[in-house]
Amino acid sequence: MHQERILKTTLSSPATQDVARSLKTPTDIAEEGVAAISEELRTLLADVMALYVKTKNFHWHMSGPHFRDYHLLLDEQGSQIFEMTDDIAERARKLGGTSIRSIGQINRLQRLKDNDQDDVRPQEMLSELMSDNQQLTAFMRATHAVCDEHGDVATASLLENWIDQTERRTWFLFEAADE
Template identity: 55%
Template sequence: MSTTLPSTLATPTDLAPANTVHVADVLNTILADVLALYLKTKNFHWHMSGPHFRDYHLLLDDQAAQIFGIVDDIAERVRKTGNTTLRSISDVARRQRVKDNNAEFVSASDMLAELRDDNVALVASLREAKAIVDEARDNATSGILDGWTDQAEERAWFLFEASRNQ
C-alpha cells in the first residue's frame, strides 16, 4: 500500500529505497493493528461491567492511552523513511489483523482474555517487524520497536494477572 513519494517531496535518507518501502509496509500494518487494538480496548473500557468494574475500567483506560500514544510515532517513522502512511478507516480495515469485536455483550473475563491475546499477537508482529527493519539496516526503527514490544508485553502480563482466579 505504501508508495515512494515523488522526488520533489522525497525525504532524505541513507536507507535503500526498496528497503524503506518494505519497512513502511510492515509499519503500516502494525499501525493498523495498533489503531484496531486501541479502539477495541476503548470499546471494552466503555462496556466493562461486573464486580471489578472500577479496576478493569481504569486498567483498560490506561492501556488505551498507552496504545494511542504510539500511533503518531509509528506514522511519523514511516514518513521519516520517505513513504506514506495510512489515510483512512478503510486503510486500517484492509490491513488490520486484530479482529474487531462487535458483540452486544462480552463478559469481563472474556474482554481481558481477548485483549491479552491481541497484545501477545502484537508482540509477535513487532518481533517480525524487528527482523525486517534490522535487515533494512533501519536501526532507528529497530530501537523504537524494542520499546513498543516491551509495552505490549507489559499490557499482556497485566491483563493475564488481572484475569486470574475469576
Template identity: 55%
Template structure:
C-alpha cells in the same frame, strides 16, 4: 530521485534517506500494518473500557483506559517513523480496515474475563508482529525503527502481563 520512488511518493513527500528504496518499502509496509493494528487494538480496548461490567468494574475500567491511551500513543510514533524513512502512511479508516490483522469485536456483550483474555491474545499478537518487523529492520540496518519497536514490544508485553493477571483474578472465586 529514482523513477520508482517518484511513482510511489509525491516529490513533495519524498523524504531523503540513506536506506535503499526496497528497504524503505518493506519496512514502511510492515510498520503500516503495525499502525493499522494499533488503531484496531486501541478501538477494541476503548470498546471494552466503555462496556466492562461486574465486580471489578472500577479496576478494569481504569486499566483499560490506561492501556488504550498507551496504545494510541504509539500511533503517531509509528506513522512518523514511516515518514522519516521516506515512506507514506495510512490515510483513512478504510485503509486501516484493509491492513489490520487484529480482529474487531462487535458483540453487544462480552463477559469481563473474555474481554481481558481477548485483549491479552491481541497484545501477544502485536508483540509477535513487532518482533517480525524488528527482524526486518535489522536485516536492512534500520536501527531507528528497531529501537522504537523494542520499546513498544516491552510496553506490549507489560499490557499482556497485566491482562493475564487480571483475567486470572476474574476467573477465580477469590474476592
C-alpha cells in the same frame, strides 16, 4: 478501461509526481528497504489502531464487581496504545514512506480481529485483549526483523520499547483475567 486510463493519467501527471517527490524524505536506507519497512509500519499501525479501538470499546462497556479496576486498567492501556500511533506513522514518513490514510485502509490492513458483540463478559474482554497484545508483540518482532535486514536501527529501537510495553500490557491482562 476508461477509469484505468484516467488513473494512469492522474498518477503520471506532473502534480501527482510533485506530491510523490515531496513525500520522499532523504535517507541512507535503500529504496527497497524504505518500501519494505514502510509497508510493515502501515500494517502495524492498522493493528495498533484496531487494538486501541477494541481496548476503548471494552473500557466503555466494562461491567461487574471489578468494574473500577478493569475500567481504569483499560483506560491506561488505551492511552498507551494510542501514544504509539503517531510515532509509528511519523517513523514511516521520516524514512520517506507513507502511512495509513483512512479507516478503510486500516480495515484492509489490520490483522487483529474487531469485536463488536453486544455482550462480552469482563473475563472474555481481558482474555481477548491479552491474546491481541501477544499477537501484536509477534507482529512487532517480525517488523523488527525487517528493520534489521535493512539496517534501520532507529525503527528497531522504537519497536524494542513498544515490545516491552506490549509485554507489560499482556502481563497485566493475564494477571487480571486469572481471577
